[in-house]
Amino acid sequence: MPGRVQSVERAAAILQVLASEAQPTPLHHLASALGLAKGTAHGLLQTLKDVGFVDQDEESGLYAVGVGLLQLAAPALDHNELRSRAINWADALASRTHLAVHVGTLEGAGVVVVHHVFRPDSRPQTLVTGTSFPLHASALGKVLLAHDPRAMRAAMASGLESHTYRTVVDWPALQRQLADVRDVGWAADVEEREPGVAALAAPVRDRSGYVVAAIGVEGAPDELCDARSRPLVSVAGHVTDAARAVSRELGHGRRP
């Protein structure tokens, strides 16, 4: 691509492959996955090691994304006023509902989880901070679609991909759902993004009243819904209360 720096694109591609692998990766795999000569891959990897973005195991020679990369991402994330302010209310929401809590913001064509509170029990859980959820097939995403025109433009550009048999992939049906979201103040996703998973989310507004994020809970459908898969209003109430509290922290509702 003209005007872009190819070696930086290649280095980023290496990081993306490393991040997507469950285990440390050999150099030859990276080279072949990206169509690079081994010498080229080696030069890029040594540079990434020097700057702390990649670690290489001394014994096996395998490569992985280094914790050093976190030093870039985490402080930048914490500069985000939203996340700083959401943290306490997210903890409270998790305690109150006994569910996992996510906070997400629009990023490209998806909603990226910027904060994740584990459900307060000892079952194994997977951190999803940094993960991008589809806008049309997640509660967090529907909140953004309902209130943020940029989200709507992004969804129209990328289309409505099916994720489960319950995903809404019909624009009129989705529009009707979004009208309901604006009406009741929260969104639901019942096995639309992932089988066996339901979520409820509500909008977080900034000082000017714009929706800048969504906060929500996630769990098994029978933890959030009644026997006919209808979301429990009690859970939705906890979510909207938390969303309002975070919005107040961001200055929403204060006189100028």
Added chain:
Amino acid sequence: MPGRVQSVERAAAILQVLASEAQPTPLHHLASALGLAKGTAHGLLQTLKDVGFVDQDEESGLYAVGVGLLQLAAPALDHNELRSRAINWADALASRTHLAVHVGTLEGAGVVVVHHVFRPDSRPQTLVTGTSFPLHASALGKVLLAHDPRAMRAAMASGLESHTYRTVVDWPALQRQLADVRDVGWAADVEEREPGVAALAAPVRDRSGYVVAAIGVEGAPDELCDARSRPLVSVAGHVTDAARAVSRELGHGRRP
């Protein structure tokens, strides 16, 4: 540096400057800070934008580290077995001690906080995940120095820099402290890294018995120490219990 890719080094330097700035940064500042032509900085920034590592505000034109970078760092962090296993015990330690909890591992010449549990109250707190603490001037770091020869080599290479008037910057005195750490099983830092802050930490061992991390609590000196600034044995007991529990989760103490 021969054998390294200069443009990847430059791109990494840009990210490091952006991460260290409290607010979004103009292109000309980045160019002058790194001694680059504006056209060069522009090409690197557009490439970083394309790969999602940098965002540019549409109105102001200012640049910042993008949430997209988190998508690389967070999943890679979660692959780290240590952090997955530490999360629950860290929450329990925070509840028990009413203090903030950190888990840290050796990274270069410092100890990087890979997990941070906020103290369970509503006072404002700052997330330090990703932050590197000095080895000799932090409880986490002293644990690693006491048990991990790589940490000792790194500290010898980088020296003992003073952080407060209480920082130990004398090798024999530090060595004596580290012998005590090995003896009692925990380390303390009383206003050595930061004025008004004290911390206690204990070693986390892997299946083979090697110390791979430290877990600790942090708070005001009077929350962890008695009137003569001596660490409270009760708090140290909670910390060593948590460290042992995490070590067991990592397989320490199991027969092969």
Added chain:
DNA sequence: ACGGTCGTTCGACGATGTCGAACGCCGTGC
């Protein structure tokens, strides 16, 4: 209206990134 600053674009040029070949090490099979 004008001047200055900034982000962006463009083309020339040479510095650097890339690649193929080779090397050393390690593990495996015979």
Added chain:
DNA sequence: GCACGGCGTTCGACATCGTCGAACGACCGT
């Protein structure tokens, strides 16, 4: 014990690509 294949690493040649200075358009302040 030896040979062989695979892998990470090194090196030098070459041409591709990254860099920079100049210029442009937009915006802002005076």
